[in-house]
Amino acid sequence: MTGQELQEAVTDPGAGVRPRESPPDAVVSAGAERFAGLLAEVAHLDEVPVDSNFFDDLGADSLVMAHFCARVRKQPDLPPVSMRDVYRHPTARALAAGLLGSTPAPPDAGTPGPSALPGSRAPAPAPPTGRPHHVLCGALQLLAFLGYAFLLAAVTAQGYEWISAGTHLLDAYLRCVVFGAALLVVLCALPVIAKWLLIGRFTDRRFRVWSLTYFRFWLVKTLIRSSPLVLFVGSPLYPLLLRALGARIGRGVTILSRTVPVCADLLTVGDGALVRKDALISCYHAADGVIETGPVTLGRGAVVSEATVLDIGTRLGDGSRLGHASSLHTGQVVPDGEHWHGSPARPADGGFPEVEPARCGTVRRAVHGVLLLLTALLVYVPVAVGLLGVLLSRMLEGSAAVRPSGAASAGAVLYTDVLVVTAVAFFGGVLAALAVLGTVPRLLRRLVEPGRTYPLFGFHHAVHRAIVLMTNRRSLTRLFGDSSCIVHYLRLIGYDLSPVQQTGSNFGTQVKHESPYLSRVGTGTMVADGLSLMNAEYSSTSFRLSPTAIGAHNFVGNRVAYPSGGRTGENCLLATKVAVPVSGPLRHDVGLLGSPCFEIPRSVRRDSTFDELGAGDGLRRRLAAKNRHNAVTMAYHLLTGWLYVFCVALLFALAASRYPVWGTAVIALANAVLLPFTLLYFVLVERAVTAVHPPGPLFCSIYDLRFWRRERYWKVPSETYLHVVDGTPFKSVVWRLLGVRIGARVFDDGCALTERRMVAIGEGCTLNAGSVVQCHSQEDGTFKSDHSALGAGCTLGVGAFVHYGVTVGDGAVLAADSFLMKGETVPEHARWAGNPARPALDDTGGGQ
Numbered sequence: 033m034t035g036q037e038l039q040e041a042v043t044d045p046g047a048g049v050r051p052r053e054s055p056p057d058a059v060v061s062a063g064a065e066r067f068a069g070l071l072a073e074v075a076h077l078d079e080v081p082v083d084s085n086f087f088d089d090l091g092a093d094s095l096v097m098a099h100f101c102a103r104v105r106k107q108p109d110l111p112p113v114s115m116r117d118v119y120r121h122p123t124a125r126a127l128a129a130g131l132l133g134s135t136p137a138p139p140d141a142g143t144p145g146p147s148a149l150p151g152s153r154a155p156a157p158a159p160p161t162g163r164p165h166h167v168l169c170g171a172l173q174l175l176a177f178l179g180y181a182f183l184l185a186a187v188t189a190q191g192y193e194w195i196s197a198g199t200h201l202l203d204a205y206l207r208c209v210v211f212g213a214a215l216l217v218v219l220c221a222l223p224v225i226a227k228w229l230l231i232g233r234f235t236d237r238r239f240r241v242w243s244l245t246y247f248r249f250w251l252v253k254t255l256i257r258s259s260p261l262v263l264f265v266g267s268p269l270y271p272l273l274l275r276a277l278g279a280r281i282g283r284g285v286t287i288l289s290r291t292v293p294v295c296a297d298l299l300t301v302g303d304g305a306l307v308r309k310d311a312l313i314s315c316y317h318a319a320d321g322v323i324e325t326g327p328v329t330l331g332r333g334a335v336v337s338e339a340t341v342l343d344i345g346t347r348l349g350d351g352s353r354l355g356h357a358s359s360l361h362t363g364q365v366v367p368d369g370e371h372w373h374g375s376p377a378r379p380a381d382g383g384f385p386e387v388e389p390a391r392c393g394t395v396r397r398a399v400h401g402v403l404l405l406l407t408a409l410l411v412y413v414p415v416a417v418g419l420l421g422v423l424l425s426r427m428l429e430g431s432a433a434v435r436p437s438g439a440a441s442a443g444a445v446l447y448t449d450v451l452v453v454t455a456v457a458f459f460g461g462v463l464a465a466l467a468v469l470g471t472v473p474r475l476l477r478r479l480v481e482p483g484r485t486y487p488l489f490g491f492h493h494a495v496h497r498a499i500v501l502m503t504n505r506r507s508l509t510r511l512f513g514d515s516s517c518i519v520h521y522l523r524l525i526g527y528d529l530s531p532v533q534q535t536g537s538n539f540g541t542q543v544k545h546e547s548p549y550l551s552r553v554g555t556g557t558m559v560a561d562g563l564s565l566m567n568a569e570y571s572s573t574s575f576r577l578s579p580t581a582i583g584a585h586n587f588v589g590n591r592v593a594y595p596s597g598g599r600t601g602e603n604c605l606l607a608t609k610v611a612v613p614v615s616g617p618l619r620h621d622v623g624l625l626g627s628p629c630f631e632i633p634r635s636v637r638r639d640s641t642f643d644e645l646g647a648g649d650g651l652r653r654r655l656a657a658k659n660r661h662n663a664v665t666m667a668y669h670l671l672t673g674w675l676y677v678f679c680v681a682l683l684f685a686l687a688a689s690r691y692p693v694w695g696t697a698v699i700a701l702a703n704a705v706l707l708p709f710t711l712l713y714f715v716l717v718e719r720a721v722t723a724v725h726p727p728g729p730l731f732c733s734i735y736d737l738r739f740w741r742r743e744r745y746w747k748v749p750s751e752t753y754l755h756v757v758d759g760t761p762f763k764s765v766v767w768r769l770l771g772v773r774i775g776a777r778v779f780d781d782g783c784a785l786t787e788r789r790m791v792a793i794g795e796g797c798t799l800n801a802g803s804v805v806q807c808h809s810q811e812d813g814t815f816k817s818d819h820s821a822l823g824a825g826c827t828l829g830v831g832a833f834v835h836y837g838v839t840v841g842d843g844a845v846l847a848a849d850s851f852l853m854k855g856e857t858v859p860e861h862a863r864w865a866g867n868p869a870r871p872a873l874d875d876t877g878g879g880q
Contacts, residue, residue, distance in 0.1 A: 063128030066110060071124065074100045082124040091637035095816075095837060098855030105859065105871075114870035115853055119625070119632045166777055169242040170761040176251055181703035182696075187215065189696045195417065205414055212413030216260055223255035224276045233278055234295040234315070238324050241779045241798075242761075246323060250759050253294045265290050266497070267404050268397035268489060274299065282332065283394070286488060286572045289313065289336075295325045302332035302350065306572040310564065310593070312341045312831050317848065318781055318798045319827050331368065337384070338566055339593040341375075341802070341831040341849040355384055356566065356593045357611035357627045359831070359849035361865060373611060374628040375849045375867040382615030385597055390487035390574035400489035446689065450682045458674040465505065470524045473499045477526070477549050482577045493575060496547070496568070504544045511669060513541030513561075514743045515662035516655070528552040535646065535813070536658040537734050539563070540590075541747060547577050554584030554602065560810055562591035569596065583620070587812050591804075591833065600624065605634050605811065609833055609851045609867055626851075627867040639811040642733035646813045654735040661737070665744040672717050672748055679713065680706065710753050711762075715769045718749035718788075722771070727787045730808075730817040739815045742808070751784065758782045758801070767793075775824060783828065787817065794824030794842065803828040807836040809854055816854075823860065847872065 064082040072080040075096050086092045092100075097118045104113045111131050121130040191211045198204035230248045239245040261273040266288045271281045277296035282303035289307050293299045295315035307313065307330070316325045326344025330336065334348040337356040342348075346360035354360065355373030366372045373380045479495045486492040503525045512521040518539045519532050526548035532538070533556040540561035545551050546568035553559065565580045578596035582588065586600070589608035598612040605623035606612060613619070613629055623632040645654060687702035725741045732738055757763045763780040770788040775795025783799035785791050787807040793799075805828075808817035818837035822828070826840050829848035834840070838852055841860035846852055851867040858864055863872040 059132050060125065060128045063110070063132060064125040066107070067104070067113075067127055068124040070103050070107070071100050074103055080124060082128075084123060086118065086122045087633045087636050088122075093636040093638045094632075094853060095855040098837075098853055099857075102855075102857035112871060115856075115868050116626065116630065116870065119630060162777075165240075165242045166761055169244075169247050172247050173250065173760050173762075177707065178704055181706075182700040185700035185703050186696050187218070189691070189699050191215065191417070208414035208417045209409060212417050213409050216409070216413065220259055220261050220273070223252065223259045224273075226255050227252045227277055234297040234325055236298065236326050238322050241318065241321050241323060242777070249294075249323060253759070256294060257292050259292075262290065262292060264404065268401040269404065272401075284392070284397075284572055286570070288570070293328070298325060298327040298344075300327065300329045302330060302334065304333045304572045305330045305335070306570055307336045308338045308340075308570060310339045311336045312802055314801065314830070315344060317344055317830050318779055318800055319845070320825065320843075321777075321779060321796060321798055326362070333572070335571075338564065338595075339591070343830060343848045353384055355380060355611065355614075356595055357609060357867075361847055375611075375851075376847075376865060378628070380628075384614060385569050385578075385595070387569045387571045387574050387576050388485055389571050390485060392487045392489060392573035396487070396489055446685060447682065450685050451678060454678045454681050455674060458677050459670070462508075462511075462670070465508065466521075466524065469503060469505070469508075473502050473525065473548070477547070480547075480577060482547075482550055482579065485574050485576045487574050488570075488572075496575065496577070499548075500546060503548050506542070509539075509543050510541045510747065511666060513539055513543070514747060515666065516659050517662075517666070518543075522548070522551075526551070529555075531555050534655065535734070536655050536662065537743075537810075545580075550577055550579045550596075552579065552581040554582060554586065556585040557582055557588065558586075558810075558812060559588040560590045560608075563588055564593045566593060566595040587810075589809075590806065603634060605632070607632070608809075608835070611867075625868065635811065639814045641731075642735075642813055645733045645735050658735060658740060661740040662743065665740075665747055668721075668744065668748045673750075676710075676713055679709070683709070707756060711757070711766055714750050714753055715766065718745075718770055721745055721748050722789065726771070726789050727807075727817070728790065729819065730815060732815055734810070734813050734815055736815075742815070742817070746786070755782060790817070790819045790836075792819070792821040794822055794826065796825045797822055798827040800828055800830040800832070800848075802831040803833070805834045809836055818854075 068080040068082050071086070071092075072078065075090065075092055077090065080090065084090050086097060094115065098115060101113045101115060101118065104110050113127065113131070117127065117130065121127040195204060195207045195211055198207050231252055239249070256277065259273065261269060264270050266286070270287055271285050274287075274293065274296050275281050279293065279296035279299040279301070281301045282305065284304045285301050287307045288309045289311040290309070291312050291314065293313050293315050298315040299313065301307075313328055313336070315328050316323055318324070324344060328342050328344065329347040331348055331350035331352060333351045335353040336342065336348065337354060337358070339357045340354055341359040342354075343360060343362045345362040347365045348354060348360075349366055349368035349370070351369045352366040353371045354366065354377060355371065357375070358373045358377045359375040360366070361376040364376060366377065371380045371384055372378060476495050476499050480486070480492050480499075508521060509518070512518040514537055516534055516536050519529055519534065522539065522543070523529055528551065535558060537558060539559045540563075542561040543559065543563050545565040550567045551565045567577055567580045569576050569578060580594060580596045580598070582594060582598075583600060583602040583604060585603045586606060588594070588606045589610065591609050592606050592612065594612050595614055597614050599614060599616055599618050600606065600612060601618045601620035603621045604619055607623060607625040609627065610624050610629050611627035612624070619631070621634055623634045624630070625632045645651070683705065684702050687698045690698045722745060727742060727745055730738055730742070754763070754766060757766060759779075759781050764774050764778050767774050767780070767785070767788065772785060772788045773792040775793060775797070777795060778793055778797045778799070780799045782801035783803045783805065785805050790807040791805050805820055805822070807820050808815065810816070816836065820834055820836055820838040822840045823842035823844065825843040827845045828834065829846055829850060831849040832846045832852070833850070834846070834852045835854040837855045838857075840846070840852070840858045841862065843861040844858045845863045846858070846869060847863070847865035849867065850865050850869040852858070852864065852869045856869070864870060865872045
């Protein structure tokens with residue numbers, strides 16, 4: 033059979049296909065031989081029998097098969113093959129029969145094709161002149177930062193002087209309350225006023241990054257997301273902020289996500305809707321250097337679950353629900369009353385757990401909001417302002433350091449005082465936090481009964497929120513994660529891990545939960561970063577705690593949200609960003625990948641290369657060596673953290689000591705110096721960690737010294753500070769200082785790079801908020817790492833995840849919430865979508 037005849041006989045078997053008559057044996061045989069020959073070339077094998085299983089018989093893994101898929105896509109006489117096809121049809125003959133035995137179904141109205149992806153709308157507005165606009169925007173952003181620093185300094189100085197004029201303790205407390213209340217009102221009103229003055233009402237529009245319009249947009253976005261009202265997410269006060277910003281929010285709405293919709297005018301939320309935590313709804317995205325704003329609508333009683341992304345131009349109908357680890361791409365509409373899941377979402381086979389409603393009316397919400405506000409004004413704000421006042425007064429008393437007589441000795445005393453105070457506060461704070469976490473939440477847990485439904489915004493809900501806030505300490509999970517200490521810390525706060533099979537890497541540095549006392553992880557299970565245990569189910573009026581258990585001998589990949597009632601048992605591989613099933617049979621001895629998930633092999637030959645190192649008599653010796661290395665890493669992490677706190681405290685101590693002479697200007701100068709100092713400090717810390725052993729490609733055991741060095745690289749340098757410069761030209765400057773090979777005029781709105789020196793980013797790329805480029809992967813005791821490269825003009829959608837060993841061609845687009853698997857090659861100007869990602873036309877039955 034000729035290549036042309038074979039091409040005419042095949043179509044894409046992706047999502048949205050229907051069977052047809054069986055193809056002729058000659059067509060299947062010809063296709064199978066072609067697939068087998070290409071796989072032999074990619075896997076460097078002499079021969080590939082057409083009936084051999086890719087994984088069990090040939091020992092291939094997902095990296096090899098991703099290269100195979102890329103090779104197939106380059107053949108004009110063969111249909112495109114995705115990783116989903118490979119797992120569904122794991123032999124050359126089955127793959128050929130599957131491809132030839134299907135025809136495209138009519139496109140689903142709810143599923144977007146390529147025209148709905150970022151970068152595929154009407155032509156972009158005329159571009160700015162280039163570098164001058166880039167420099168001008170950066171200069172204006174710098175001036176805005178300096179202006180804000182001066183304003184904050186002036187307010188702080190005047191407030192301190194007024195509070196210090198108090199004649200007695202009660203007077204000082206009342207002054208703290210008044211000043212704190214005024215400051216809270218100003219900081220909450222400032223973004224609202226700025227939004228209406230600089231933008232007015234957001235509309236569905238497009239504008240270039242680095243333009244003057246973009247500068248106004250960035251300024252408003254920065255002020256909104258730094259507003260103190262963000263701290264009240266999940267309370268009845270938060271919808272008031274959104275209404276003030278122009279959002280149409282109905283009655284009885286509950287929003288638990290901390291991502292503030294910037295273009296609030298384009299957000300409509302119906303009565304009784306619920307948005308759970310870690311949902312990304314911004315009402316804008318960036319594509320090919322252009323900001324695109326668009327509406328997001330949630331109908332009455334709609335529910336948006338955890339770890340979801342709603343892109344612009346999407347809608348959930350009345351009473352509809354979007355499942356966890358799912359997304360709606362531009363143009364998708366969920367009909368009234370339907371339950372959808374997946375990325376991009378599609379109708380779900382089964383239902384989702386629901387919580388019966390409770391009485392939670394306007395009066396209850398109003399009382400809760402007032403009590404929360406009074407607590408903040410009468411307790412938290414005075415304590416914070418009072419401590420600041422005491423600190424400033426002590427520093428001003430030490431202003432003798434500026435006097436000519438005894439200047440040297442007074443300066444030494446000041447430095448010593450700051451050193452001692454910061455050391456006691458920092459290291460003592462760690463110990464005090466551990467003591468509190470091991471006692472107070474355990475007492476509070478007795479007040480909330482699992483399995484019982486409670487109304488929101490009452491006593492039991494306040495107790496539950498207190499437990500959540502106290503036990504989800506990112507600083508402590510980062511400190512103890514990727515070491516043997518993490519299991520002891522999680523047990524301290526209430527996790528059930530018995531019996532523990534210690535590996536030294538049982539959990540990563542990011543683990544969170546709703547209730548640690550209802551979290552159980554089976555023996556022998558290993559967890560990468562980003563696990564979220566969904567112990568609580570919510571409605572817009574009520575909540576209920578439920579146990580969440582992960583079976584024994586599992587491996588849980590990155591960014592997995594695990595719901596209560598997840599249908600997985602023992603010996604499962606839960607791949608990165610997988611949507612854990614909540615219905616159907618209990619899965620065991622299998623791997624799960626994608627959203628919605630499908631089965632893959634639990635393990636492959638390559639991932640078991642180092643299994644013997646995790647057992648036997650030598651394990652104790654290797655584990656002891658890893659523990660010693662991790663202990664030093666933890667010490668470095670604490671030392672660099674304390675040193676930063678010391679330097680910042682010393683900076684403001686010196687500014688306070690000069691305040692009687694220079695006035696507000698010196699406080700403003702300290703505020704202005706803080707950001708560049710922070711950037712430079714952590715860049716130098718990372719450079720020091722990687723000076724001798726920079727990160728590079730690896731294939732090794734977790735008991736290899738090279739892996740331990742990578743763990744040190746992840747833990748010691750901080751990355752949180754990088755978000756301060758999101759959406760500015762300074763982000764690219766910092767990336768270059770950290771070793772990223774990055775081109776000119778890259779727009780980064782909040783991308784995370786786990787291994788900076790292993791990433792190459794072409795000029796003019798657009799990286800959306802929540803996107804990740806991760807140059808490593810771990811399966812059980814095997815660690816793998818390789819470079820990833822993004823070509824010029826690429827766009828990574830909101831929440832997109834790029835794995836290691838990936839090449840993305842020039843001008844390619846990866847849609848929101850997509851997962852680009854390891855080893856994939858995206859052709860130039862292609863548009864890919866989904867979890868796992870594949871050419872966008874696959875979603876409507878076609879190929880790219």
